[in-house]
Structure formats: C-alpha cells, structure tokens
Amino acid sequence: MHQEQDSRKTALVFGGSRGIGAAAVQRLLADGYAVAFTYVSSPDKAQAIVNAAEQEGLQALAIQADSADPAAIRHAVTTTTERFGLLSVVVVNAGILRLGTIDTVELDVLDQMLNVNVRGVYLSIQATVPYLVDGARVITIGSNVAIRTGFAGSSVYQTTKSAVAGMVKGIALDLAPRRITVNNVQPGPIDTDMNSDHLDMLADLSPLKRVGTAQEVAGLISYLASDASRYMTGASLTIDGGGTL
Template sequence: MTRRVALVTGGSRGIGAAVAVRLASEGADVVITYARSAERAAAVVTQIEAAGTRGLALEAEAADAGALVAAVERTVAEFGRIDVLVSNAGIAPYGPLEEVTLAEVDATLAIHARASFVLAQAAARHMREGGRIICIGSSLAERVPYPGWTLYAMSKSALTGLTKGLARDLGPRGITANLVHPGSTDTEMNPADGEEAEEERRFSALGRYCDPADIAATVAHLAGEGGRNITGTAVVVDAGTTA
C-alpha cells in the first residue's frame, strides 16, 4: 500500500485505531477522525508515523455530515488523493425495544448509515481506479442472539444495501466496496472482561473474543492488492458467532 492514502473514521481507539496502525504498517499514509479525545488521536498518529508513513488527526463528529465531507476534502488537500476509506465510527445503543426513543433512532442511523453514505459519496468524487471503500458493520446484522439490540442491528444492516449499491455504482471505475462484520471484540465499548463477556463467548464457536488486530487484518486484506476482486460483499470476523 505504499504511496496510498487512507481515511479511517473513529480512529482514535479500538478497531479504528488498530485499522489505522495496520494500514500504516503496510505503507499507507493515514488520516483518522476523532470525536472527543485529541490526546488519544495524537497517540495514534504517533504510531502511524512510527511505521514510517504520514499521519493526521481531524476532529469530526460522525453525526455531522458537513464535518465528514470536510474530513475527506482535507485529506485530499493535505495528501493529494484518497485511495482507501474505512467508515468505522459508531455507537452501541442497547435497551428494551419499548423504551427506544425516536431521538435514539435518528442518532444511530445518522452515525452508522447516513455517515457511511456521506463519506462514500464524498470519497468517490476523488477516488481513482483501485480505490477501496470499507464499512465496519457488526455480526449482529447477521444474527441477533439476544434481545435489546434491535436498533443497533437495524442500523448496521443498512450497510449491506449501501455496500452492494456502491459496488455496482463504482465497479465500472475499478473501485471496490465491502463490509466487515466484527463479532464481540475486546474494546472499551465491549471489553473482554466485561459483565456480559462470558455470555458472549458462549455464543461463539471458538469460545473467545476477537482482538481489534483481527479486524484490522481483514480490512488490510480488502484494502490491498488481495482485495481487488472482492466487492459488494460482507466478511464476518466473529469467532464463529454467526455459525
């Protein structure tokens, strides 16, 4: 991925940070967005630069469409191009169906579905042949094994239609679009030593959590030469939860 430029949203922690550092290790210059912690984002940029590539952190709320478009434009202005987009920023709404508010519905769809569409649209205006668009979904879009996740599953399922549509729209230009569905992954949002962790392990065929590096490895494959003929599909990395 030498001389390629990647933009990873929600890149200051968890899966996003792992993806950013992995792409840098493979030679890409990487821009990340963050919503709150400039200090943590700066630490990720330091790791990116330690790999010998260029890094940049931009503040951008995933629910702010204007900020997302600006992040794409800034990436192109600073680095001259954008080759890889990883739409990763997300939230994890959870609770009884009867208690979900319309405000929560709107916020979740804005951060997961609308943000991914806006980013893809903005990036596609600049991408050349060989471009890659990768959304981070969830294994809960494939299987919902317990109650309380209806809104989250619905919002992540929307990325399936987006991915298939992008593959058709951008395929003639040699640009691929794919979706990666992580299962239970050891992050601050869902730590492997959390209250629900043992139950989540029981749902997986391998009986374990994924590591953010597992997700990053799959993203790197799709973003690299090995992913050139993979488009319009979802890859599930979930230790067999959806088996």
C-alpha cells in the same frame, strides 16, 4: 477527473482513534499508507496514534469530525486530500451502539443511531467519491448482528448494520465502472472498550470460547485494501469466531 492509483497510497479511516478503527489505522500505516483518521471525543488517544506513527517515520493525521455532521465529513475528506493527495483506501468505521427494547427506545436515540450508523456511512462514502483514485477500496465496518441478533434490546443496532450490508451492494455497482471495490466487514464480539464489561460472557457464547481482537479485524481490512482482493466487491465478510454458525 479521476486518476489511476500511483505509488503514493493514502487512506482515510472514519472513526480511528480507538478499538477497531485504531487497529485499522495502525495496520494501514504498517502497510505503507499515509493515513488520516477522524475522532470525536478522544483527542489524547488520537494524538498518541499520530505521535507513535511519526516516531516510526510514518505519516498520520488526526481530524476531529462527527460522522453525524455532513459538513464535518466533507471537511475531513478535503483536509486529508490537501495533505496527502487522492484516496486509495477509505474505511468507514464510525458508529454508535445504544441498546433498548422497542418499548423503551426514545426517538432521539433512534435518530442518533440512524444518523451515525446509516446516514453517516452513506455520506462518508459519498463525500470521498470525487477524491478516490480509480481502483480504490472502500471498506465499511458493520456487525455480525446483521445476520444473527442473539439478544433482546438490539433491534435498532441490527437495523442500522443490516442497512450497511445492503448499502455496500448498491454502491459497489455504482462504482464498479471505475474498478472501485466496496466491501463490508462484519465483526462479532471484539475486545474493545465497548465490550470491556462483558468479555467473559461474550467469550462463553463463542464456539471458539474467546472474543476477537481489533488486530484480527484489521488484518481483514488490510486484505480488502490490498490487490489480492481486487475481484471482490459488494460482499459482507463475517469475522466472529463462528458466532453466527
């Protein structure tokens, strides 16, 4: 049994303790949502986000959950809804990056990336469906490598992010009768921990000669979560400073 979105807005961000996920949590808090988010191995960073939110009178909840674990995903969803109510926005940001050319990638690395970046994304969305209000927003975080890889050693990562771009189209059709939109954000190089050792090189590759910020990606997430985007679904939006032009 579903209900329409009401004045109380709840968001759940899978993978929200650092980088783009943390920026998304902070932006959604500023937009007036009660926000729950998952983390795997950064409890101090997660608690710092909660503490900062509570000092501002905002509602945040950190939940330890590995997106490769279906039971942990379900636990995160039920914990969120028990605390804050039904979900109006879901952001699936959890993902991992392991590089290696095809002759060096071990089976366990392949399986791990598929489990988190594809299976985990699908299961995260699936777990939230019974708890989404009609008219909710589902947002995945992909990558511009789905369009242009640009370097050797990223075949598995590209495979997973291309799968996400295709996945949102099918899920968007599944959820369209409830007016739930499903869209995919595809960032290029962003100034996060993942890229901290390569910022100068990545900036030089960009037509704008800089990398993006997590806050800029969060701004696009905020738009997709808003009423202004209600006619957009099944789309992949690239935010990469022209890197795929």
